[in-house]
Amino acid sequence: MPSEYRLILKHLDQPGYTPDLDCYLRHDGYHVLRQALALAPRPGPDGKPISPQEQLRHEVTLSGLRGRGGAGFSCGLKWSLVDRKSGKPIYLVCNADESEPGTFKDRQVIYKDPHQLLEGLILSSYANDVHLAYIYIRGEFVEGARILERALAEARAQGFLGRNILGSGYDLEVYVHRGAGAYICGEETGLLESLEGKRPYPRVKPPYFPAVLGLYLCPTIVNNVETLCAVKHVMALGGAEYAKLGTPNNTGTRLVSLSGHIQRPGYYEIEVGKVTLGELIFDPAFGNGLRPSRRLKAIIPGGVSAKIFKAGEKVKVKRPGPDGRELEQTLDVLELPYDFTSLTAAGSMSGSGAIIVLDDTTDMVSALANISEFFAHESCGQCTPCREGSLWLAKALRRLTQGAGRAQDAEYLARIADSIPGGRTICAFGEACSWPVQSTVAKFKDEFVARGKDHEARRTAAAQAGETAK
Amino acid sequence: MSAAAVVTSPAPPSSDTVNVTVDGRTVAVPRLLPDWRGKLVPTTMIQACEQAGVEVPHYCYHAKLPVAGNCRMCLVEYGLPALGPEGQPLRKPDGSLAVKKSPRPAIACATPISPGMEIYTATPEVQQMRASVLEFLLINHPLDCPICDQAGECKLQEYSVEYGHAASRFVETKVHKPKQVDLGPRIMLDDERCILCTRCIRFTRDLAGDDALGIVNRGSYNTLAAYPGRAFDNPYTLNTVDLCPVGALTAKDFRFQMRVWFLKETKSLCTSCGTGCNVLIGSRENRILRYTPRANDAVNVCWLCDHGRLNYRWIGRPDRLRQLAGSRLPAPTWDAALTEVAQRLRHAVPGSVAVVASARLANEELYLIRRLAQHTGAATDIVPRSGPGDAWLIHADKNPNSLGAQRLGISADPAGSRLSQFAAAIGQGTLRTLLVFGEDVTPRGLGPELLDRLECLVVSDILPNRTTERAHVLLPGCAHAEKCGSFTNVHGRVQRFFKAVEPPGGARPEVEFLRELLQRVSGEPQPDTAEGLFHRMAAEVPAFAGLTWAGLGDTGAARPPEAERVRPRADATAG
Ligand SMILES: Cc1cc2nc3c(=O)[nH]c(=O)nc-3n(C[C@H](O)[C@H](O)[C@H](O)COP(=O)(O)O)c2cc1C
Ligand code: SF4
Ligand code: SF4
Numbered sequence A: 001m002p003s004e005y006r007l008i009l010k011h012l013d014q015p016g017y018t019p020d021l022d023c024y025l026r027h028d029g030y031h032v033l034r035q036a037l038a039l040a041p042r043p044g045p046d047g048k049p050i051s052p053q054e055q056l057r058h059e060v061t062l063s064g065l066r067g068r069g070g071a072g073f074s075c076g077l078k079w080s081l082v083d084r085k086s087g088k089p090i091y092l093v094c095n096a097d098e099s100e101p102g103t104f105k106d107r108q109v110i111y112k113d114p115h116q117l118l119e120g121l122i123l124s125s126y127a128n129d130v131h132l133a134y135i136y137i138r139g140e141f142v143e144g145a146r147i148l149e150r151a152l153a154e155a156r157a158q159g160f161l162g163r164n165i166l167g168s169g170y171d172l173e174v175y176v177h178r179g180a181g182a183y184i185c186g187e188e189t190g191l192l193e194s195l196e197g198k199r200p201y202p203r204v205k206p207p208y209f210p211a212v213l214g215l216y217l218c219p220t221i222v223n224n225v226e227t228l229c230a231v232k233h234v235m236a237l238g239g240a241e242y243a244k245l246g247t248p249n250n251t252g253t254r255l256v257s258l259s260g261h262i263q264r265p266g267y268y269e270i271e272v273g274k275v276t277l278g279e280l281i282f283d284p285a286f287g288n289g290l291r292p293s294r295r296l297k298a299i300i301p302g303g304v305s306a307k308i309f310k311a312g313e314k315v316k317v318k319r320p321g322p323d324g325r326e327l328e329q330t331l332d333v334l335e336l337p338y339d340f341t342s343l344t345a346a347g348s349m350s351g352s353g354a355i356i357v358l359d360d361t362t363d364m365v366s367a368l369a370n371i372s373e374f375f376a377h378e379s380c381g382q383c384t385p386c387r388e389g390s391l392w393l394a395k396a397l398r399r400l401t402q403g404a405g406r407a408q409d410a411e412y413l414a415r416i417a418d419s420i421p422g423g424r425t426i427c428a429f430g431e432a433c434s435w436p437v438q439s440t441v442a443k444f445k446d447e448f449v450a451r452g453k454d455h456e457a458r459r460t461a462a463a464q465a466g467e468t469a470k
Numbered sequence B: 001m002s003a004a005a006v007v008t009s010p011a012p013p014s015s016d017t018v019n020v021t022v023d024g025r026t027v028a029v030p031r032l033l034p035d036w037r038g039k040l041v042p043t044t045m046i047q048a049c050e051q052a053g054v055e056v057p058h059y060c061y062h063a064k065l066p067v068a069g070n071c072r073m074c075l076v077e078y079g080l081p082a083l084g085p086e087g088q089p090l091r092k093p094d095g096s097l098a099v100k101k102s103p104r105p106a107i108a109c110a111t112p113i114s115p116g117m118e119i120y121t122a123t124p125e126v127q128q129m130r131a132s133v134l135e136f137l138l139i140n141h142p143l144d145c146p147i148c149d150q151a152g153e154c155k156l157q158e159y160s161v162e163y164g165h166a167a168s169r170f171v172e173t174k175v176h177k178p179k180q181v182d183l184g185p186r187i188m189l190d191d192e193r194c195i196l197c198t199r200c201i202r203f204t205r206d207l208a209g210d211d212a213l214g215i216v217n218r219g220s221y222n223t224l225a226a227y228p229g230r231a232f233d234n235p236y237t238l239n240t241v242d243l244c245p246v247g248a249l250t251a252k253d254f255r256f257q258m259r260v261w262f263l264k265e266t267k268s269l270c271t272s273c274g275t276g277c278n279v280l281i282g283s284r285e286n287r288i289l290r291y292t293p294r295a296n297d298a299v300n301v302c303w304l305c306d307h308g309r310l311n312y313r314w315i316g317r318p319d320r321l322r323q324l325a326g327s328r329l330p331a332p333t334w335d336a337a338l339t340e341v342a343q344r345l346r347h348a349v350p351g352s353v354a355v356v357a358s359a360r361l362a363n364e365e366l367y368l369i370r371r372l373a374q375h376t377g378a379a380t381d382i383v384p385r386s387g388p389g390d391a392w393l394i395h396a397d398k399n400p401n402s403l404g405a406q407r408l409g410i411s412a413d414p415a416g417s418r419l420s421q422f423a424a425a426i427g428q429g430t431l432r433t434l435l436v437f438g439e440d441v442t443p444r445g446l447g448p449e450l451l452d453r454l455e456c457l458v459v460s461d462i463l464p465n466r467t468t469e470r471a472h473v474l475l476p477g478c479a480h481a482e483k484c485g486s487f488t489n490v491h492g493r494v495q496r497f498f499k500a501v502e503p504p505g506g507a508r509p510e511v512e513f514l515r516e517l518l519q520r521v522s523g524e525p526q527p528d529t530a531e532g533l534f535h536r537m538a539a540e541v542p543a544f545a546g547l548t549w550a551g552l553g554d555t556g557a558a559r560p561p562e563a564e565r566v567r568p569r570a571d572a573t574a575g
């Protein structure tokens, strides 16, 4: 029986659990931080001492933790790329911009268990010799920002933050910075620009890799809210122990936001790869299936940027077989384990962990038009293909929902979408705005062609009616 | 010392090189090259391609601006040496290094090269990427090049022809944006033509230090704008018009005056301050229509201040002096005038002649004046001219050739300090003949009543003033745009300028009539080419030693000021 595995969500929905520090402390809060700060240098194999910070970073590497913001980049590797020799301060920024449509997981922690995030953030800061960290929070989370401010004040008052944290000699200050309402502020370098008070134009990489030239051109770590929470559990369990959760290369637990045409939308926590996409949608422990007499039509498996799956679609994935060797298997999309590797292998991604389920009442043209409007509105407009392409797609789809479609529009949309991604743009928004179009038009081509033909036929009929009326 | 040896170039390219292959041709390029500030940074693909003689089309990239990487026109494909599991380079059966093509393209303007890199600028994929960038740029762009002022200088037009699709597939409605935006006192903006390359923004922010320009709105609605409620008005705004690759920014001064392909362009210098920015004079039918910057990394890079750029109208003023005049003029011919003046000078008692020259005259002209003064025992000086300067191009010395005048021994130390001695000598009756070149001396302590006491006042100038009014012999001269010569800028760089337009009426270049006058006074033949004259000066005046006319080239040659002490004073009276 598939079931939830609540690690990050362990307490936050329990009756009587409140976001204040007392409650957190009653639940063993800041215990991991206390332990970490008490760590002593340990002699390494070569006799040289390994600093507590290095030890903590090593645990994160051992844990196999992958970023939960969208790209699934190894957290240990990200931390190891930080330029520690520059002599410049190292900053840590928590990405709390959560704006990928369909995603509503980070906010659960922010609103209901802010100290868990803070503990993860302080631990991560300590492990990376960071003395100044920021939480960049989505502008619409007005209350969330207040809750975080309150939590920070409480933590400061109790010595978990500020100077000489818990008598360890370690200093850390954390500031909450509110965004002004733009999806692109979630892209890490756009976020850094915004944090610096500028327009959130994502930076060109190379040379502006945050690990080297991040905030104020200093080495910077950007991690998602959930990633930082997971760090707390990595430190609590130990990296090797944490890695036993989930599946190889897809370790730990993951928050999943389930929405769309299902019976039990909501957020769930699973061991990564231990639950399939189908179970997430149909199992009573999760989505509990579609509404009566509805049939599954499509699944967006990782936020609207992810390539869509069509119900019944078969995908080829390479997975370790019983003997550990890689085996190519053909699976129905519903059989895909919900993890980073399988979804990528299946041609999509688990992205932000947001699954949107679409049943047979969905008009794919309208659904895609809706998604494309979002991207046209949110493109920062810095680089040509995305700036012009995102609105072009939205306009074409708008036309196709308003009776002015053409039979060739499916092809037209595909061609426009093909000219945007693949490294032609400054940031991954280029992929984000074109993948849904490429995949939806390809997999539901009949629907798009039929819509265009229908509009053409109506126009012809109307023109003929006009002729005869004369 | 040879002329070449004294040319200072900006940050010398590093000697160690990297081998890269551009479209199949392997070239060794410097590992480091100067960035927009001149700082040595890793060489980028676009620079490597340039060194290999391959032009990569680009809009947002400009060698003298920070890199933005936004237009995506410069996307290229590339490969890197393939590495084995242990990071060892893999070799092909023939022993050569195996190269693995990257699955993703890269922007040539921002991507550093690495050893063994192969850059492909002409693959079908690259061509397709360029064509689609152009298609994207054009979907919301007006298609009315024939009425656009940029036509002929437009990169959008140019690249569309070279790299574009035959037809656009766009069938949606275009985004409309503000058309005639009055950005500031000198600049108009057409937002529909703007391709949002941010060159103008980067120049204004990072070079002019003014945060006036920015982009408002999002996505395809992005619009270039000046800060709300503020005019785009700093001393350097017009450079953005040069930088704009399309017809979005236009100079109010020049817009819709002339199709650029009708302009004749002449290499010249700005004369509005001592920096001596290099310009091209754009003229047509003997009328000057604009100055544009001419690149010189040692002087103005590729920028001009607005004041200098626009300060050319006086050259075409209708009240220009165009005829010989004066009560002592025996006949209205140059021959008669010069004979008269030469006569006067030859017979003058030593000490009774003085010359007020101008630091707006060329080195060669000042050299002739120096010789003339030597022959007649005349004292000389110039009129200093100063005004506000800044930490960038604009210099407080508003004369273009103060240092030349100083090095040729024409100006006193400090410049202008001898003018009061001239006044006293006129008052005492010892100074009886005064030659004035290109200056109104009446506000400089040599008022009309003093000038009226002279036996002979010879004046050469361009525009009428209270000094020319009193001239006994008036010789109509030329603006620098009407002649050829050299100036020495405040940093000691000797630079050439050439004739763009004909002088009005009977006006003649000073260099010509000074030569004739000197010949008449000294009885010695003088070289009759700019080159010959320059070489004689270089042989005679130590400050010019080693310089040759040809060696000055397009960007001049530096002879740094020998000492700060003798630098022309910037804080002297305003002029
Ligand atoms: C267009 C775009 C939007 C993004 N939005 C978010 C976001 O809202 N929250 C987030 O954590 N990461 C977002 N990301 C991913 C971040 O760029 C970055 O990879 C992430 O914050 C790194 O954290 P992690 O390694 O802990 O996942 C976005 C990326 C792109 C390209
Ligand atoms: S890809 Fe889109 S969002 Fe990203 S920088 Fe370019 S225009 Fe902005
Ligand atoms: S006005 Fe010209 S220079 Fe400025 S952003 Fe637009 S196209 Fe570029």
Ligand code: SF4
Binding pocket: B270, B271, B272, B273, B274, B275, B276, B277, B300, B303, B304, B305, B306, B307, B308, B309, B393, B394, B395
């Ligand atoms: S800085 Fe001086 S020389 Fe340069 S353009 Fe301006 S006035 Fe002319």
Ligand code: FES
Binding pocket: B057, B058, B059, B060, B061, B068, B069, B070, B071, B072, B073, B074, B075, B107, B108, B109, B110
């Ligand atoms: S020139 Fe614009 S991206 Fe390189």
